[in-house]
Amino acid sequence: MRTLRTLKTPGEPGTDVSLAQAKSVESFKSVKSAKSVKRTETGDKKKKKLMWTIHHLAGLYAGILIAILCFTGAMAVFIPEIDFLIQKHYYSASSSSTLSTLSTIPTSSTASALSSSPSDDIKFSRSLAELQKKYPEMSGLTISLPRQPGQVAVFNFKDGKKTFAYFIDAGRDRVEGSRNPLNSVANYLRQMHVRLYEGFWGRQLVGIGGIALLVVTITGFFIYADFMKKQPYPEIRQKKGMRILMGDWHKILGISALAFNFVIAATGAWLGLQPKLEKWFNIENPNDFTPKVIYSPESDAKMAVAWPEVLKSVKREFPELIPVSIVPSDDGSATISITGNIKGLIYERNINTLLLSKTTLKPVFKYDIREKPFSHQFYFVQEGLHFGDFGGLAVKILYTVLGLITSFLSISGFIVYFYRTDKKEKRKLSPLKITFIYILIIILVLTVIALISTLIGYKQAATLAAILVNGILTGYLIYVILQYFLKKYRSKPMAA
Amino acid sequence: MKEFRLIQHKLIPLALFMLNIGVIHLVYLLAAYCYTPFVIPIAICSVFMTWSIVKKNKILIYLSVGAYLVVLLSNICL
Numbered sequence: 001m002r003t004l005r006t007l008k009t010p011g012e013p014g015t016d017v018s019l020a021q022a023k024s025v026e027s028f029k030s031v032k033s034a035k036s037v038k039r040t041e042t043g044d045k046k047k048k049k050l051m052w053t054i055h056h057l058a059g060l061y062a063g064i065l066i067a068i069l070c071f072t073g074a075m076a077v078f079i080p081e082i083d084f085l086i087q088k089h090y091y092s093a094s095s096s097s098t099l100s101t102l103s104t105i106p107t108s109s110t111a112s113a114l115s116s117s118p119s120d121d122i123k124f125s126r127s128l129a130e131l132q133k134k135y136p137e138m139s140g141l142t143i144s145l146p147r148q149p150g151q152v153a154v155f156n157f158k159d160g161k162k163t164f165a166y167f168i169d170a171g172r173d174r175v176e177g178s179r180n181p182l183n184s185v186a187n188y189l190r191q192m193h194v195r196l197y198e199g200f201w202g203r204q205l206v207g208i209g210g211i212a213l214l215v216v217t218i219t220g221f222f223i224y225a226d227f228m229k230k231q232p233y234p235e236i237r238q239k240k241g242m243r244i245l246m247g248d249w250h251k252i253l254g255i256s257a258l259a260f261n262f263v264i265a266a267t268g269a270w271l272g273l274q275p276k277l278e279k280w281f282n283i284e285n286p287n288d289f290t291p292k293v294i295y296s297p298e299s300d301a302k303m304a305v306a307w308p309e310v311l312k313s314v315k316r317e318f319p320e321l322i323p324v325s326i327v328p329s330d331d332g333s334a335t336i337s338i339t340g341n342i343k344g345l346i347y348e349r350n351i352n353t354l355l356l357s358k359t360t361l362k363p364v365f366k367y368d369i370r371e372k373p374f375s376h377q378f379y380f381v382q383e384g385l386h387f388g389d390f391g392g393l394a395v396k397i398l399y400t401v402l403g404l405i406t407s408f409l410s411i412s413g414f415i416v417y418f419y420r421t422d423k424k425e426k427r428k429l430s431p432l433k434i435t436f437i438y439i440l441i442i443i444l445v446l447t448v449i450a451l452i453s454t455l456i457g458y459k460q461a462a463t464l465a466a467i468l469v470n471g472i473l474t475g476y477l478i479y480v481i482l483q484y485f486l487k488k489y490r491s492k493p494m495a496a
Numbered sequence: 497m498k499e500f501r502l503i504q505h506k507l508i509p510l511a512l513f514m515l516n517i518g519v520i521h522l523v524y525l526l527a528a529y530c531y532t533p534f535v536i537p538i539a540i541c542s543v544f545m546t547w548s549i550v551k552k553n554k555i556l557i558y559l560s561v562g563a564y565l566v567v568l569l570s571n572i573c574l
Contacts, residue, residue: 221509224505224509225501225504225505225506228504228505230500231504232500232504232552233504233508233549233552255508255509255512256512256516257516258509258512258513258516259512259513259514259516259517260516260520343528344528346524390524390528391520391523391524391525391526391527391528392527392528393527394523394526394527395520395523395524395527398519398520398523
């Protein structure tokens with residue numbers, strides 16, 4: 001319209017020539033804009049195709065890893081609860097029912113909170129002295145305090161090369177039983193999720209799995225519109241075959257759990273690659289503190305500690321801290337490290353620290369995450385967000401459900417892929433059967449490793465896992481290289 | 497069709513993304529016994545977001561997501 005007006009005003013308004021000129025300009029412009037629209041459309045299509053290709057490749061190559069990690073992660077969320085049940089029912093180890101835990105301490109630092117000191121109920125001095133007599137070479141002692149009524153305190157330590165875990169009734173101060181901590185179900189779940197039970201580069205593989213999930217989540221979000229088209233959310237087309245059905249579930253569940261997947265993937269990628277990234281970029285753990293060595297390690301280890309006084313001192317110096325573990329030094333620094341949580345905060349477990357002097361019971365170092373800068377809080381929020389360890393059982397259940405949904409996304413993605421390529425590949429088994437066999441094999445492997453780990457030993461399970469993980473990776477790599485050269489070899493005579 | 501695309505392909509995913517955060521935020525506050533003044537607004541916003549997704553209404557989605565963002569930011573900052 002603007003061009004028409006400017007064309008009419010200078011000379012003869014409304015003449016045929018000017019009108020024709022105006023029309024030609026208009027048509028030229030409309031053609032130009034149509035071309036530019038087409039160009040942007042093709043550009044958009046190219047981008048979406050690229051997004052789909054990335055989504056497809058990341059899902060295809062890392063889908064199984066993502067499914068395993070999400071499945072084990074959904075169970076790993078409940079490690080403390082599972083361990084508590086095993087201690088109670090399998091080892092018949094529990095603290096006397098009158099015992100109140102330190103977590104029930106009111107969080108305000110008032111005098112009343114200090115006077116009604118439930119830490120007086122927690123007793124383990126006699127049991128510790130008893131075990132120190134039994135294991136004179138005891139080192140690396142960690143005392144895990146009960147976190148809920150009825151739970152036992154656990155002493156983890158080494159004697160020579162052997163590792164021990166003793167359960168203590170912290171109400172009656174009595175040894176209730178013991179186990180090898182490495183062979184526990186809790187350790188299996190943790191090791192399987194954190195490093196696929198593979199010690200050499202399992203953790204980095206898990207980090208790569210996290211990156212793959214992040215890529216799949218982001219690309220999935222971008223291609224969502226292209227695959228939904230006229231289909232409204234959350235419609236599932238049930239009568240159009242298994243491929244469409246699985247595709248619909250994949251899209252609807254994927255978009256419904258988008259934020260959760262994004263958070264889990266980003267934090268998981270960081271946690272998996274953390275040791276290497278910290279090494280490469282010189283990132284230090286924000287709550288690291290090395291106290292001065294003032295005694296010989298032997299005299300430090302033999303130094304007598306008044307444990308009830310230590311617990312009182314913790315409440316006096318750091319009233320909001322819910323102590324979870326206590327580590328007396330045996331390196332000559334003569335300190336006691338008390339780590340724990342502050343109620344209602346979303347951070348990694350046991351990062352709040354109070355370091356007391358063994359001799360004076362005065363604080364040597366205090367790390368309260370609430371007083372630290374944003375960089376520290378950001379560093380420690382990763383694990384809290386990843387494991388859903390900040391909102392009790394309800395958040396854990398939510399995390400488990402969402403984790404299983406992510407695992408299902410991998411499965412449904414594979415089913416869709418098998419259906420899509422079914423005609424081309426001419427497989428003997430149906431896509432559903434193939435997926436079922438894959439799932440069965442994975443569950444079988446996870447169960448066998450779990451059984452070996454708990455019944456035979458950690459080392460044997462880790463060896464089997466290392467053989468499997470590295471064997472599968474090497475075998476797959478050889479297969480891909482062979483396929484590539486075979487394709488090249490076959491295509492050459494065809495071209496000739 | 498434009499309206500359909502905007503709501504189905506952009507606004508509903510956005511509302512679902514915020515609803516994920518909202519639900520976990522709400523459950524966390526309730527489970528951690530943090531009965532701050534934000535619990536009720538977050539609960540209302542979560543219900544509002546769910547309702548806007550069910551209704552598939554552009555204005556409702558804008559309003560519910562905007563309201564939750566305001567509550568979330570105030571909870572973080574205050």
